[in-house]
Amino acid sequence: MKLLARTTAILLLYASVVAVGGTFVYYTVIHRLYYAYVDRTLGRRKVRVELALRKELRTPADLAFWHRIDHNVEFTPLAGNAPAAPGPNIFQDRLMYNTLTGKQQWYRQVAGTEVFRGRAYRLEVRSSLLDGPALLGGIVGAGALLFGVLVGGMLLIQHVLARRYWRPFFATLGVLQQYKLDQHHAPALPPTRIPEFQALNTALGHVLGRHQRLYQRQREFAENAAHELQTPLAILRTKLDLLVQAPGLTEEQAGHIEPLLAVTQRLTHLSRSLLLLTHLDQQLFFATETVDLATVVRTLLGQMAEQLAAGNIALSADLVPSLLVSANRSLIEILVSNLLSNAIRHNLPGGELRVSLTAHLFSVENTGRAQALPADQLFARLRPRPDRLPGSVGLGLPIARQICETCGFLLSYHYQAPGRHTMRVKM
Amino acid sequence: MKLLLVEDEPDLLASLVSYLRAQHYVCEVATTYAQGQEKMLLHSYECIVLDLTLPGGDGLDLLRELQRHHPGAAVIITSARAGVDDRITGLELGADDYLPKPFYLPELSARIAALVRRRHYQGTNLLQVGLLSVDVSARRASVAGQPLTLTRTEFDLLLLLLANQGRVITKGAIAEHLSGDAAEQFDSFEHVYAHVKNLKRKLTEAGAANYIKMVYGLGYRFDASEA
Numbered sequence: 001m002k003l004l005a006r007t008t009a010i011l012l013l014y015a016s017v018v019a020v021g022g023t024f025v026y027y028t029v030i031h032r033l034y035y036a037y038v039d040r041t042l043g044r045r046k047v048r049v050e051l052a053l054r055k056e057l058r059t060p061a062d063l064a065f066w067h068r069i070d071h072n073v074e075f076t077p078l079a080g081n082a083p084a085a086p087g088p089n090i091f092q093d094r095l096m097y098n099t100l101t102g103k104q105q106w107y108r109q110v111a112g113t114e115v116f117r118g119r120a121y122r123l124e125v126r127s128s129l130l131d132g133p134a135l136l137g138g139i140v141g142a143g144a145l146l147f148g149v150l151v152g153g154m155l156l157i158q159h160v161l162a163r164r165y166w167r168p169f170f171a172t173l174g175v176l177q178q179y180k181l182d183q184h185h186a187p188a189l190p191p192t193r194i195p196e197f198q199a200l201n202t203a204l205g206h207v208l209g210r211h212q213r214l215y216q217r218q219r220e221f222a223e224n225a226a227h228e229l230q231t232p233l234a235i236l237r238t239k240l241d242l243l244v245q246a247p248g249l250t251e252e253q254a255g256h257i258e259p260l261l262a263v264t265q266r267l268t269h270l271s272r273s274l275l276l277l278t279h280l281d282q283q284l285f286f287a288t289e290t291v292d293l294a295t296v297v298r299t300l301l302g303q304m305a306e307q308l309a310a311g312n313i314a315l316s317a318d319l320v321p322s323l324l325v326s327a328n329r330s331l332i333e334i335l336v337s338n339l340l341s342n343a344i345r346h347n348l349p350g351g352e353l354r355v356s357l358t359a360h361l362f363s364v365e366n367t368g369r370a371q372a373l374p375a376d377q378l379f380a381r382l383r384p385r386p387d388r389l390p391g392s393v394g395l396g397l398p399i400a401r402q403i404c405e406t407c408g409f410l411l412s413y414h415y416q417a418p419g420r421h422t423m424r425v426k427m
Numbered sequence: 428m429k430l431l432l433v434e435d436e437p438d439l440l441a442s443l444v445s446y447l448r449a450q451h452y453v454c455e456v457a458t459t460y461a462q463g464q465e466k467m468l469l470h471s472y473e474c475i476v477l478d479l480t481l482p483g484g485d486g487l488d489l490l491r492e493l494q495r496h497h498p499g500a501a502v503i504i505t506s507a508r509a510g511v512d513d514r515i516t517g518l519e520l521g522a523d524d525y526l527p528k529p530f531y532l533p534e535l536s537a538r539i540a541a542l543v544r545r546r547h548y549q550g551t552n553l554l555q556v557g558l559l560s561v562d563v564s565a566r567r568a569s570v571a572g573q574p575l576t577l578t579r580t581e582f583d584l585l586l587l588l589l590a591n592q593g594r595v596i597t598k599g600a601i602a603e604h605l606s607g608d609a610a611e612q613f614d615s616f617e618h619v620y621a622h623v624k625n626l627k628r629k630l631t632e633a634g635a636a637n638y639i640k641m642v643y644g645l646g647y648r649f650d651a652s653e654a
Binding site: 227230231233234235236237238239240241242244245249251254255257258261262264265268272287303304305306307309310 | 436438439442443445446449505507508515527528529530531532533594595597598599600606617618620621622642643644645646
């Protein structure tokens with residue numbers, strides 16, 4: 001649930017509780033006020049009746065006459081002796097038949113004992129009551145109307161506010177979603193007048209800028225280090241080239257030179273791979289052209305025929321006749337070459353190599369260790385792995401993955417059957 | 428044949444001079460931008476080997492200036508700057524070849540030989556070594572008039588050997604010459620052995636002597652005179 005929807009839901013829940021509770025509180029308060037008013041009015045009328053009883057009325061017939069004119073005043077003679085003083089007022093609700101409406105109806109009455117002409121009477125003064133459920137219904141209706149207006153207004157305001165005041169937030173979010181560490185500049189976050197979002201943007205700007213600078217520095221370092229290695233390597237290599245020309249070179253000396261040639265080769269490979277990786281990371285422009293992937297695969301397989309033969313590896317290739325892709329030729333060649341040579345080098349003697357190329361998928365499968373490779377470490381740079389071969393620099397797959405990213409392909413590793421490792425490039 | 432080597436690293440320059448002099452080239456050297464500028468404007472050379480990072484200036488500027496005064500001069504750029512754009516700029520400015528550092532001396536020698544050949548012999552370009560004759564532009568070889576059927580790779584290998592006659596060419600140099608960067612994927616040199624073996628067999632079967640010798644497992648030497 002979205003943040004705004006969540007706060008709105010909580011507010012709505014609270015508002016409903018208040019609305020329901022409020023209705024009953026409101027009802028009780030009005031009910032009480034009304035009763036207090038009715039009781040006071042009844043009390044005053046009773047006082048007037050008592051005054052009339054002492055001054056105006058003469059005979060019991062007058063009492064009956066009053067009741068006939070006003071139904072809400074009634075005298076009932078009581079049996080027994082007259083008490084010394086009038087009794088206390090007793091308020092109560094009662095149901096009575098109303099002759100005008102022809103219905104049973106609630107009345108409020110005050111009753112007391114009066115003494116008239118030496119006889120005791122019970123005096124009841126009444127007033128018809130408001131209908132309770134009708135009152136409650138009215139209050140609930142009015143409350144519901146108010147609640148509806150309140151909630152509707154709130155939702156509308158929140159919607160408008162969310163769109164207006166949260167706009168900088170969504171702008172920042174959009175920029176962050178587009179952001180990649182390897183782009184050349186830290187993204188510009190649009191300024192906003194809302195202090196919270198401005199603070200957020202400033203803080204993010206600092207963090208992003210810092211990361212960008214660190215990343216840039218590290219990348220430059222890798223590139224410069226690789227560059228600085230080229231000249232010493234060039235000296236090393238050319239001196240070795242001259243050394244092997246020495247007349248009278250003995251077999252023992254040659255035995256010492258050979259490993260030097262091999263490590264020089266390895267160092268060269270390492271520094272070139274690092275350079276290529278930093279260039280790929282920098283997303284330097286690589287000119288694209290139309291490359292026939294099928295031809296590239298066939299050519300490279302042809303070049304690797306001797307390695308296949310040396311490992312006694314059976315090759316089965318299922319390639320479409322031609323597959324044109326728009327990419328940089330050198331990168332495509334490095335990608336295919338890395339995948340194929342990996343599959344050959346990590347193969348078992350007498351193993352199998354299956355290469356297939358369809359319109360959208362290039363896959364290379366080789367027989368190997370009967371254990372899945374750790375997929376998370378497979379593409380890590382220079383990470384020592386149990387399956388690393390001696391002499392390998394461990395940059396082949398990271399380079400392949402980076403090339404795929406540059407070309408918009410997807411490289412993945414699959415281990416579907418025991419001892420069969422597959423690399424797939426989805427185009 | 429006179430070459431100009433523009434390179435600021437003394438050890439590397441010494442290697443170049445030593446190897447190329449033994450190939451019977453006359454080598455002049457320049458170690459700074461100013462020296463290079465002076466020599467390449469005053470004299471003319473068969474080929475100029477130009478480093479890009481020089482004290483006093485950028486090799487690419489030197490190349491621009493050279494093209495203004497001697498358009499069409501033969502230039503091979505050697506550079507530690509392996510940036511794709513440098514390579515493209517260099518070639519666009521009129522350089523004939525681009526050899527990233529570190530390179531093998533036999534490879535440089537082969538590239539110089541190819542460039543000089545291309546410049547000098549535009550029509551027929553025939554190499555004659557012992558019984559072997561090679562028409563470089565037509566990519567044909569024959570032994571005592573009997574044509575050889577060589578694959579593309581075998582012919583490239585033969586050219587590398589011929590450009591470095593009497594010198595030991597290491598297996599690494601051969602591998603890189605034959606398959607470029609893909610060579611680095613393997614630590615073994617099976618394909619080098621296989622191609623050399625095939626070439627040797629074809630040569631001897633055609634009646635040539637065994638010109639190609641292995642030197643202690645380090646590499647091979649092509650020598651027509653020893654055979």
